[in-house]
Amino acid sequence: MSFITVNNLWKEYGHTVVLENLNLTVEQGEFCTLVGASGCGKSTFLKMLLGQEQPTRGQLALEGRDFPGEPDRNRGIVFQRYSVFPHLTVRQNVLMGLELEQKPLLGKLFGKARRDALEKVDRMIESVGLAHAANKWPHELSGGMQQRLAIAQSFIMEPRVLLLDEPFGALDPGIRGDMHELILKLWRDTGTTIFMVTHDLHEGFYLGTRLLVFDKVRNDPQKPEAYGATITYDLPIGQNDRQTYESIESSVSETARALSA
Numbered sequence: 001m002s003f004i005t006v007n008n009l010w011k012e013y014g015h016t017v018v019l020e021n022l023n024l025t026v027e028q029g030e031f032c033t034l035v036g037a038s039g040c041g042k043s044t045f046l047k048m049l050l051g052q053e054q055p056t057r058g059q060l061a062l063e064g065r066d067f068p069g070e071p072d073r074n075r076g077i078v079f080q081r082y083s084v085f086p087h088l089t090v091r092q093n094v095l096m097g098l099e100l101e102q103k104p105l106l107g108k109l110f111g112k113a114r115r116d117a118l119e120k121v122d123r124m125i126e127s128v129g130l131a132h133a134a135n136k137w138p139h140e141l142s143g144g145m146q147q148r149l150a151i152a153q154s155f156i157m158e159p160r161v162l163l164l165d166e167p168f169g170a171l172d173p174g175i176r177g178d179m180h181e182l183i184l185k186l187w188r189d190t191g192t193t194i195f196m197v198t199h200d201l202h203e204g205f206y207l208g209t210r211l212l213v214f215d216k217v218r219n220d221p222q223k224p225e226a227y228g229a230t231i232t233y234d235l236p237i238g239q240n241d242r243q244t245y246e247s248i249e250s251s252v253s254e255t256a257r258a259l260s261a
């Protein structure tokens with residue numbers, strides 16, 4: 001049995017078909033990168049994996065059972081825009097998830113439980129390269145550092161599935177390279193299954209283990225909402241040639257033009 005099974009999955013909003021007939025199996029520990037034209041439903045797919053949206057039709061299974069319909073601690077998400085708490089320091093931001101999990105009502109840990117949690121927090125902060133900034137406030141951090149913090153917040157919860165929605169999209173190209181190394185290191189250390197959306201086809205072509213291209217195979221210019229996107233390429237990373245890259249780039253650009261027309 002596969003870790004994640006997607007079987008003839010559809011997502012519609014009213015009369016708009018966003019995703020159609022998605023079929024996919026993903027094993028535990030894979031790192032899938034999702035690319036595709038803007039509006040092709042990549043974030044919608046992540047939301048279904050998170051439990052924030054439900055499929056209209058088809059099956060989405062985790063270890064053979066329907067995905068839990070609500071977000072839970074097994075699934076974490078990092079967005080492009082920093083999602084940290086502005087009124088908490090770096091250390092408090094990372095501690096927060098553990099406190100809420102262990103003490104959902106009080107939101108505070110005490111004594112040994114707090115010391116143990118803080119040890120874990122400090123190890124995590126160190127591993128994302130923020131040890132020197134542990135007591136700083138989010139507004140004192142650069143964009144890259146805030147994103148490191150958001151990543152630490154997610155990994156501290158040890159999610160089995162981590163969803164990254166364009167996590168590096170707002171960062172300078174120089175910083176993105178460092179972030180790629182960071183996410184690959186954390187992924188290797190933890191074995192978390194990752195789905196990462198990116199608009200950068202280059203990024204999709206080398207980061208992780210597998211590239212999934214979301215694209216429309218049918219399009220009616222008179223009724224653009226009639227057909228959704230599906231997975232048109234499912235390729236192992238590192239085994240792709242120039243020609244494949246160019247044909248993906250050209251078909252994604254064509255869909256992007258059609259969607260923005």
Ligand SMILES: Nc1ncnc2c1ncn2[C@@H]1O[C@H](COP(=O)(O)OP(=O)(O)OP(=O)(O)O)[C@@H](O)[C@H]1O
Binds near residue numbers: 042
């Ligand atoms: N809650 C909603 N209600 C109605 N339509 C929605 C809703 N959420 C998303 N959509 C529509 O679904 C389509 C896909 O959106 P989605 O954000 O998943 O695309 P995307 O591929 O992630 O785009 P981008 O790359 O720009 O983030 C869009 O046309 C969007 O307007």
